[in-house]
Amino acid sequence: MRTTRFLVLAAAGALATTGLAACGGQEKDAGTADGGPIAVKASDTACEVGRTELAAGQTVFEVTNSGAKVTEFYVYAAGDRVMGEVENIAPGLKRELRVELPAGTYETACKPGMSGKGIRGALKVSGTAATVAPDAALAEATASYQRYVASQTAALLTKTEEFVAAVKAGDVAKAKALYPVARTYWERIEPVAESFGDLDPKIDGREEVVEEGMEFTGFHRIEKDLWTTGDISADGPIADQLLTDVKAIVAKANAEKLTPLQLANGAKALLDEVASGKITGEEERYSHTDLWDFNANLEGSKAAIAALRPALEQRAPELVTQLDAEFANVETALGKHRDGDGWKLHTALSKAELKELSDSINALAEPISKVAAVVAR
Amino acid sequence: MSASRLSRRRAITLAGAGVAGVAGVAAGAGALARGGAERASADQGAAAGAVPFHGEHQAGITTPAQDRLHFVAFDVVTKDRARLVELLGEWTAAAARMTAGKDAGVIGAVGGVPEAPPDDTGEALGLPPSQLTLTVGFGPTLFRDAQGRDRFGLAGRRPAALVDLPHFAGDALRPEISGGDLCVQACANDPQVAVHAIRNLARIGMGVVSVRWSQLGFGRTSSTSTGQATPRNLFGFKDGTANLKAEDGGLLREHLWVQPGDGPDWMTGGSYLVTRKIRMIVETWDRSSLVEQEQIVGRTKGSGAPLGKGDEFDEPDFAAKGDDGQPVIAATSHVRLAHPDANDGARLLRRGYNFVDGSDGLGRLDAGLFFIAYQRDPRKQFVPIQTRLARNDAMNEYLRHVSSGIFACPPGVRDGGDHWGRALFG
Incomplete structure (x- = not known):
């Protein structure tokens, strides 16, 4: 779980345009569909959005923080689905958010102090965005990745059901064995899941991200009980809630189509997950099953790149060659730590072994960070 | 946006005078001689310039020691030699740009398409070359690694002078x-500029090299030009x-x-670098009396003059004895x-830096000197000098050598067609 959400899910209608807008011409790229960036004046107590009725298409918000607290700016669709966000805007700074918005009603939010619901405002988008004829290879990328999401979410649901049943039956050994397996399917598509506002922290929140007034629930709560006290007798309701939340997110994920640009950013975001949360052992601090997540993130990233592959081979064949080599390099480095059908515990790795993994992830993540621009051009 | 893409920093032109390298030193010294307000402004311009x-030689050795x-x-x-050589070429190009005050990459921190990560990290935007x-x-491990492997076919090119440093007493x-x-030594008069350079080189190198360790230094402890005042180390003495x-x-x-004939030709015009991170136990040093401190150093704390002399630059008189019949020094x-x-007449060009890496958890500053010395042959210079110091130096009570490195620094990059390591790998 991370607090940033890299993938911005657009509704299906926006699919053809997002990521291809850059082809549409400089003047469009530079501003907003109906003329110039929209100024957002954020302070500690207010969030003034320059225009709140816009035409569909790409919109640029210029957020200026005049407050004393660090702030964030979000555009939410119904149900607090994140359409776009810009984080960590320090006092006095101006930051830009580019977002592709199809017709619909949205909410804007400034979050001074980076917590809570934020200062909300309504945003209305109408009309249809001018679309560029989508590249066939890119269109296929979306369909291909959608099939991947469907397969992973099906398995996520099945394995979560088994895990929840084991927890409720008080079978600690079985629950421990199922825990990293169920999470594998989650971790493969994590950036997709993370874009659904409140569900992600409920399912995958770590103890330190739980805010006041919110309960520590989900996978990591049960992980803590399983591996610290071994007492899961009171975890029945938490397990039930986990299953409810997973069902909800599975339904939402399958209803969404990711744009090629979102796929590219998702492939990178998954490696960022590895670099910041798994290498350090932060994610699975009680079970130490971080290498399961590492492998799942890597597989998910590879799947997103695989979906984009036909387009990348047309546009940047040398990048594909480099990615193939670096994926193979990480797989070799990680493969040393296999343990039967699973993976060694994070705590079993020496610092030198972790550094080797970190180096290999960095070597892969740098070229992967170039994919988005290739897809967008 | 496009302006800042072309030149990140508004380079402060120095009226055509190359205020750098050996040539620049003379100009700098001339400016100093003029004195007064003119001197102050000239210094300011030089400190920001490129x-x-x-x-012929790499900059950063005889260049007047920068502050950071x-x-x-x-x-x-x-394991791929060709990739390593390619990286040295990329580094050279990025270094040429950054030392001129430009972004690390040709696109820059803000000049690219919105979907791509910038090829410069951006924290030096608006800063002069400094x-x-x-x-x-x-x-040494580039030529043959710790397991004895010759990974890049360079073992035969290792200069004899690039020795594995021996264990010195107290190490x-x-x-x-x-x-x-x-290794890469980044020196600048603005710490942000130095960090920016290392950060961007590390990023460019991902997949080919990995940062092993790094060290910040916040203040120079040596002068490498007669135009510079002698700074002080964390013992409070001129160094x-x-x-x-x-x-x-x-x-x-x-x-x-x-010099030609010293060793392999690829090193002619280069220099050997020894680094030592020397922790100073400043808390106990500060409790020692002034006279003890001065006797340990052999100089007065105020002017820096050798004991028994009046001026910093007076030659020490090692034969002089005090009233008690003991040597003054x-x-x-x-x-x-x-x-x-x-x-035996051996000398070093030192350009070390003070460091404070926070504190050590025992209520003490983790402070000291990051010692840097350049020389023609460590076997005749650093090694015998340090052997003597490690055995006998009264200062050792207050020092711990915690890190050590030795590197062969090749000659300078001649022009745009040359790159770091070209002669070594050629």
Whole structure:
């Protein structure tokens, strides 16, 4: 779980345009569909959005923080689905958010102090965005990745059901064995899941991200009980809630189509997950099953790149060659730590072994960070 | 946006005078001689300006020591020699740009398409070149690694002078912050500029090299030009009074630059670099009396004059005895043991930096000197000098050597068609 959400899910209608807008011409790229960036004046107590009725298409918000607290700016669709966000805007700074918005009603939010619901405002988008004829290879990328999401979410649901049943039956050994397996399917598509506002922290929140007034629930709560006290007798309701939340997110994920640009950013975001949360052992601090997540993130990233592959081979064949080599390099480095059908515990790795993994992830993540621009051009 | 893409920093032109390298030193000295307000403004301009990247020798050695340091050692993680050579070419290009005050990459921090990560990290936007120099060196493990492998077919090219440093008495070295296959020394008058340079080089190198250790230095402890005032180390004493300096012409050939015939040709015009991270136990030092401190150093704390003399630059009189019949400059004093007279005339060009890496959890500052010395042959210079100091220097009570490195720094990059390591790998 991370607090940033890299993938911005657009509704299906926006699919053809997002990521291809850059082809549409400089003047469009530079501003907003109906003329110039929209100024957002954020302070500690207010969030003034320059225009709140816009035409569909790409919109640029210029957020200026005049407050004393660090702030964030979000555009939410119904149900607090994140359409776009810009984080960590320090006092006095101006930051830009580019977002592709199809017709619909949205909410804007400034979050001074980076917590809570934020200062909300309504945003209305109408009309249809001018679309560029989508590249066939890119269109296929979306369909291909959608099939991947469907397969992973099906398995996520099945394995979560088994895990929840084991927890409720008080079978600690079985629950421990199922825990990293169920999470594998989650971790493969994590950036997709993370874009659904409140569900992600409920399912995958770590103890330190739980805010006041919110309960520590989900996978990591049960992980803590399983591996610290071994007492899961009171975890029945938490397990039930986990299953409810997973069902909800599975339904939402399958209803969404990711744009090629979102796929590219998702492939990178998954490696960022590895670099910041798994290498350090932060994610699975009680079970130490971080290498399961590492492998799942890597597989998910590879799947997103695989979906984009036909387009990348047309546009940047040398990048594909480099990615193939670096994926193979990480797989070799990680493969040393296999343990039967699973993976060694994070705590079993020496610092030198972790550094080797970190180096290999960095070597892969740098070229992967170039994919988005290739897809967008 | 496009303006800042072309030139990140509004380079402060120095009226055509190359205020850098050896040539710049003379200009700098001239400016100093003029004195007064004119001198102050000239110094300010020079401090912000650019040091030429190309030349016979690498910049960052005799360049008047800048105020700030970020030093990094890398392990090479690729097995592919061609990729390593390619990286040295990319680094050279990025270094040429950054030392001129430009972004690390050709697109820049803000000039690219919105979907791509910028090819410069951006924290130096708007900052002047700040006399940034980037100096590269090759460690012994590049030629043959710790397991004895000749990974890049270079074993036969290792210079004999690039020795594995011996264990010196009292060494408390931590392997994880010692050694390295490659090093880059970034010096600048603005710490942000130095850090920016190292950060961008590390990023460019991902997949080929990996940062092994790095060190920040916040204040210079040596002068490498007669135009510079002698700074103080964290013991509060002037350091580097008798340093080799850029103006020392013949002495530089004798003691600093590798000469034809010294070893493999690829090092001719280069220099050998030794780094030592020396923790200073400043809390106990501060409790010692002034007279004890001065006897340990062999100089007065105020002016920096050798004991028994009046001016900083007076030659120490090692034969002089006090009323008690004892040497005025003690046999165990630092200045005596480190002096060329005690070392068969051997001299070093030092350009070390003070560091404070926070605190050590025991209520003490983790502070000291990041020692940097350049020389023609460590076997005749650093090794015998340090052997003597490690055995006898009264200062050792307050010092711990915790990190050590030795690197062969090749000659300068001649022009745009040349790159770091071209002769070594050629």
